[in-house]
Amino acid sequence: MSDRLEETRAAWDAEAAAFDEEPDHGLGDAATREAWWDLLLAHLPPAPARIADLGCGTGSLSVLLAEAGYDLTGLDLSPQMLAAARTKADRAGVPLRLVPGDAAEPDLEPGAYDAVLCRHVLWALPAPSAALARWVDLLRRGGRLVLVEGSWHTGAGLSARRTEELVREHRAQVEVLHLTDPVLWGGATGDERYLVVSTR
Numbered sequence: 529m530s531d532r533l534e535e536t537r538a539a540w541d542a543e544a545a546a547f548d549e550e551p552d553h554g555l556g557d558a559a560t561r562e563a564w565w566d567l568l569l570a571h572l573p574p575a576p577a578r579i580a581d582l583g584c585g586t587g588s589l590s591v592l593l594a595e596a597g598y599d600l601t602g603l604d605l606s607p608q609m610l611a612a613a614r615t616k617a618d619r620a621g622v623p624l625r626l627v628p629g630d631a632a633e634p635d636l637e638p639g640a641y642d643a644v645l646c647r648h649v650l651w652a653l654p655a656p657s658a659a660l661a662r663w664v665d666l667l668r669r670g671g672r673l674v675l676v677e678g679s680w681h682t683g684a685g686l687s688a689r690r691t692e693e694l695v696r697e698h699r700a701q702v703e704v705l706h707l708t709d710p711v712l713w714g715g716a717t718g719d720e721r722y723l724v725v726s727t728r
Protein backbone atom coordinates (compact mmCIF):
# COMPACT_ATOMS: atom_id res chain seq x y z
CA MET A 529 0.00 0.00 0.00
CA SER A 530 1.32 3.47 -0.87
CA ASP A 531 2.17 5.94 1.89
CA ARG A 532 -0.81 8.09 0.85
CA LEU A 533 -3.26 5.20 1.10
CA GLU A 534 -1.71 4.09 4.38
CA GLU A 535 -2.22 7.59 5.80
CA THR A 536 -5.82 7.63 4.55
CA ARG A 537 -6.46 4.22 6.07
CA ALA A 538 -5.04 5.24 9.44
CA ALA A 539 -7.03 8.49 9.46
CA TRP A 540 -10.30 6.68 8.77
CA ASP A 541 -9.52 3.91 11.24
CA ALA A 542 -9.23 6.63 13.87
CA GLU A 543 -12.63 8.07 12.86
CA ALA A 544 -14.51 4.78 12.91
CA ALA A 545 -15.61 4.68 16.56
CA ALA A 546 -17.27 8.11 16.48
CA PHE A 547 -18.32 8.17 12.82
CA ASP A 548 -21.94 7.22 13.38
CA GLU A 549 -22.51 10.10 15.79
CA GLU A 550 -23.36 12.36 12.83
CA PRO A 551 -27.06 11.97 11.98
CA ASP A 552 -26.49 11.24 8.28
CA HIS A 553 -23.73 8.76 9.10
CA GLY A 554 -25.37 6.61 11.75
CA LEU A 555 -28.98 7.11 10.60
CA GLY A 556 -29.95 6.74 14.25
CA ASP A 557 -32.95 9.03 13.94
CA ALA A 558 -35.96 7.30 12.40
CA ALA A 559 -36.92 10.25 10.20
CA THR A 560 -33.37 10.60 8.83
CA ARG A 561 -33.17 6.89 8.17
CA GLU A 562 -36.51 6.93 6.40
CA ALA A 563 -35.45 9.92 4.27
CA TRP A 564 -32.33 8.07 3.05
CA TRP A 565 -34.36 4.92 2.48
CA ASP A 566 -36.87 6.84 0.32
CA LEU A 567 -34.17 8.75 -1.56
CA LEU A 568 -32.04 5.73 -2.41
CA LEU A 569 -34.88 3.41 -3.30
CA ALA A 570 -36.26 6.08 -5.64
CA HIS A 571 -32.98 6.17 -7.58
CA LEU A 572 -31.72 2.60 -7.48
CA PRO A 573 -32.97 -0.26 -9.61
CA PRO A 574 -35.48 -2.41 -7.72
CA ALA A 575 -34.35 -5.01 -5.18
CA PRO A 576 -32.80 -7.55 -5.29
CA ALA A 577 -30.41 -5.68 -7.56
CA ARG A 578 -26.69 -6.16 -6.92
CA ILE A 579 -25.03 -3.06 -5.52
CA ALA A 580 -21.42 -2.14 -4.80
CA ASP A 581 -21.12 0.50 -2.05
CA LEU A 582 -17.62 1.93 -2.50
CA GLY A 583 -16.11 3.50 0.60
CA CYS A 584 -18.97 1.98 2.57
CA GLY A 585 -17.65 3.22 5.92
CA THR A 586 -19.57 1.86 8.88
CA GLY A 587 -22.04 0.33 6.45
CA SER A 588 -25.08 2.47 7.22
CA LEU A 589 -26.25 2.71 3.61
CA SER A 590 -25.20 -0.86 2.82
CA VAL A 591 -27.17 -2.25 5.73
CA LEU A 592 -30.17 -0.04 4.97
CA LEU A 593 -30.24 -1.37 1.43
CA ALA A 594 -29.64 -4.96 2.49
CA GLU A 595 -32.67 -4.55 4.74
CA ALA A 596 -34.59 -3.39 1.68
CA GLY A 597 -33.69 -6.67 -0.05
CA TYR A 598 -30.67 -5.63 -2.12
CA ASP A 599 -27.59 -7.77 -2.64
CA LEU A 600 -24.82 -5.62 -1.15
CA THR A 601 -21.07 -5.58 -1.41
CA GLY A 602 -19.33 -2.91 0.65
CA LEU A 603 -15.72 -1.98 -0.01
CA ASP A 604 -13.57 0.19 2.21
CA LEU A 605 -9.93 0.91 2.90
CA SER A 606 -10.34 1.03 6.68
CA PRO A 607 -10.45 -2.22 8.66
CA GLN A 608 -12.07 -0.37 11.58
CA MET A 609 -14.84 0.95 9.34
CA LEU A 610 -15.35 -2.54 7.92
CA ALA A 611 -15.50 -4.03 11.42
CA ALA A 612 -18.22 -1.53 12.35
CA ALA A 613 -20.10 -2.42 9.16
CA ARG A 614 -19.88 -6.13 9.99
CA THR A 615 -21.26 -5.53 13.48
CA LYS A 616 -24.09 -3.41 12.07
CA ALA A 617 -25.05 -6.00 9.45
CA ASP A 618 -24.95 -8.82 12.00
CA ARG A 619 -27.14 -6.86 14.42
CA ALA A 620 -29.61 -6.19 11.62
CA GLY A 621 -29.49 -9.83 10.58
CA VAL A 622 -28.76 -9.06 6.94
CA PRO A 623 -26.14 -10.49 4.58
CA LEU A 624 -23.40 -8.06 3.61
CA ARG A 625 -20.26 -8.94 1.67
CA LEU A 626 -17.38 -6.75 2.84
CA VAL A 627 -14.17 -6.29 0.89
CA PRO A 628 -11.07 -4.39 2.03
CA GLY A 629 -9.53 -2.29 -0.72
CA ASP A 630 -9.02 0.95 -2.58
CA ALA A 631 -12.20 2.43 -4.05
CA ALA A 632 -10.11 4.03 -6.79
CA GLU A 633 -9.21 0.57 -8.07
CA PRO A 634 -11.89 -1.72 -6.68
CA ASP A 635 -10.96 -5.37 -6.88
CA LEU A 636 -14.52 -6.41 -7.70
CA GLU A 637 -15.94 -8.37 -10.63
CA PRO A 638 -16.37 -6.20 -13.74
CA GLY A 639 -19.79 -6.07 -15.39
CA ALA A 640 -21.44 -7.65 -12.36
CA TYR A 641 -23.29 -4.84 -10.57
CA ASP A 642 -26.66 -3.22 -11.22
CA ALA A 643 -25.55 -0.11 -9.37
CA VAL A 644 -22.43 1.45 -7.94
CA LEU A 645 -23.23 3.60 -4.94
CA CYS A 646 -20.73 5.96 -3.41
CA ARG A 647 -21.40 8.57 -0.74
CA HIS A 648 -18.79 11.15 0.22
CA VAL A 649 -15.71 9.41 -1.17
CA LEU A 650 -15.24 10.51 -4.81
CA TRP A 651 -14.25 14.04 -3.79
CA ALA A 652 -11.29 12.76 -1.80
CA LEU A 653 -9.78 10.52 -4.47
CA PRO A 654 -6.67 11.87 -6.20
CA ALA A 655 -7.87 10.90 -9.69
CA PRO A 656 -11.69 10.97 -9.63
CA SER A 657 -12.17 10.58 -13.38
CA ALA A 658 -10.01 7.46 -13.48
CA ALA A 659 -11.93 6.08 -10.49
CA LEU A 660 -15.25 6.73 -12.25
CA ALA A 661 -13.97 4.81 -15.28
CA ARG A 662 -13.32 1.83 -13.01
CA TRP A 663 -16.73 2.16 -11.42
CA VAL A 664 -18.47 2.20 -14.79
CA ASP A 665 -16.59 -1.01 -15.65
CA LEU A 666 -18.20 -2.71 -12.65
CA LEU A 667 -21.69 -2.13 -14.04
CA ARG A 668 -23.80 -4.55 -15.97
CA ARG A 669 -25.44 -3.27 -19.16
CA GLY A 670 -28.10 -0.82 -18.00
CA GLY A 671 -26.46 -0.42 -14.60
CA ARG A 672 -26.35 2.93 -12.89
CA LEU A 673 -24.04 5.15 -10.90
CA VAL A 674 -25.53 6.73 -7.80
CA LEU A 675 -23.22 9.24 -6.16
CA VAL A 676 -23.84 11.40 -3.12
CA GLU A 677 -21.39 14.27 -2.85
CA GLY A 678 -21.10 17.76 -1.51
CA SER A 679 -19.17 20.97 -1.54
CA TRP A 680 -18.82 21.80 2.12
CA HIS A 681 -18.31 25.01 4.04
CA THR A 682 -14.92 23.65 5.12
CA GLY A 683 -13.72 24.02 1.53
CA ALA A 684 -13.63 20.26 1.01
CA GLY A 685 -15.70 18.45 -1.58
CA LEU A 686 -16.71 18.74 -5.20
CA SER A 687 -19.30 21.08 -6.65
CA ALA A 688 -22.29 19.48 -8.34
CA ARG A 689 -21.19 21.03 -11.62
CA ARG A 690 -17.73 19.46 -11.35
CA THR A 691 -19.11 16.04 -10.43
CA GLU A 692 -21.49 16.21 -13.37
CA GLU A 693 -18.58 17.08 -15.69
CA LEU A 694 -16.56 14.16 -14.35
CA VAL A 695 -19.40 11.69 -14.86
CA ARG A 696 -20.03 13.03 -18.38
CA GLU A 697 -16.47 12.02 -19.29
CA HIS A 698 -17.75 8.43 -19.10
CA ARG A 699 -21.52 8.51 -19.44
CA ALA A 700 -24.10 10.05 -21.77
CA GLN A 701 -26.80 10.71 -19.20
CA VAL A 702 -26.40 12.46 -15.86
CA GLU A 703 -29.01 13.85 -13.51
CA VAL A 704 -28.27 16.02 -10.46
CA LEU A 705 -30.67 16.29 -7.55
CA HIS A 706 -29.90 18.84 -4.85
CA LEU A 707 -30.44 17.37 -1.39
CA THR A 708 -31.93 20.32 0.46
CA ASP A 709 -34.24 18.47 2.84
CA PRO A 710 -32.73 19.07 6.32
CA VAL A 711 -34.05 15.75 7.57
CA LEU A 712 -31.40 13.97 5.47
CA TRP A 713 -28.68 15.72 7.45
CA GLY A 714 -30.24 16.00 10.87
CA GLY A 715 -30.67 19.76 10.46
CA ALA A 716 -30.32 22.69 8.08
CA THR A 717 -27.04 23.11 6.21
CA GLY A 718 -25.68 25.84 3.98
CA ASP A 719 -23.55 23.49 1.91
CA GLU A 720 -24.20 22.23 -1.58
CA ARG A 721 -25.20 18.59 -1.10
CA TYR A 722 -26.46 16.52 -3.97
CA LEU A 723 -27.15 13.18 -5.58
CA VAL A 724 -25.92 12.31 -9.06
CA VAL A 725 -27.55 9.49 -10.97
CA SER A 726 -26.34 8.21 -14.31
CA THR A 727 -28.27 5.43 -16.01
CA ARG A 728 -26.26 5.14 -19.25
Ligand SMILES: C[S@@+](CC[C@H](N)C(=O)[O-])C[C@H]1O[C@@H](n2cnc3c(N)ncnc32)[C@H](O)[C@@H]1O
Pocket residue numbers: 536537540541552553582583584585586587588589603604605606609629630631632646647648649652653
Ligand atom coordinates in the same frame (compact mmCIF):
# COMPACT_ATOMS: atom_id res chain seq x y z
C1 LIG B 1 -16.94 10.15 4.70
S1 LIG B 1 -16.77 8.42 4.93
C2 LIG B 1 -18.24 7.87 4.07
C3 LIG B 1 -18.68 6.49 4.47
C4 LIG B 1 -19.95 6.01 3.81
N1 LIG B 1 -19.85 6.06 2.36
C5 LIG B 1 -21.12 6.83 4.26
O1 LIG B 1 -21.59 7.67 3.51
O2 LIG B 1 -21.58 6.62 5.41
C6 LIG B 1 -15.49 7.99 3.81
C7 LIG B 1 -15.18 6.51 3.79
O3 LIG B 1 -14.41 6.24 2.65
C8 LIG B 1 -13.33 5.41 3.00
N2 LIG B 1 -12.26 5.68 2.05
C9 LIG B 1 -11.56 6.82 1.90
N3 LIG B 1 -10.69 6.71 0.89
C10 LIG B 1 -10.85 5.45 0.40
C11 LIG B 1 -10.25 4.71 -0.64
N4 LIG B 1 -9.31 5.25 -1.43
N5 LIG B 1 -10.66 3.47 -0.86
C12 LIG B 1 -11.64 2.91 -0.09
N6 LIG B 1 -12.24 3.55 0.92
C13 LIG B 1 -11.86 4.80 1.15
C14 LIG B 1 -13.01 5.74 4.42
O4 LIG B 1 -12.35 4.67 5.07
C15 LIG B 1 -14.40 6.01 4.98
O5 LIG B 1 -14.97 4.82 5.47
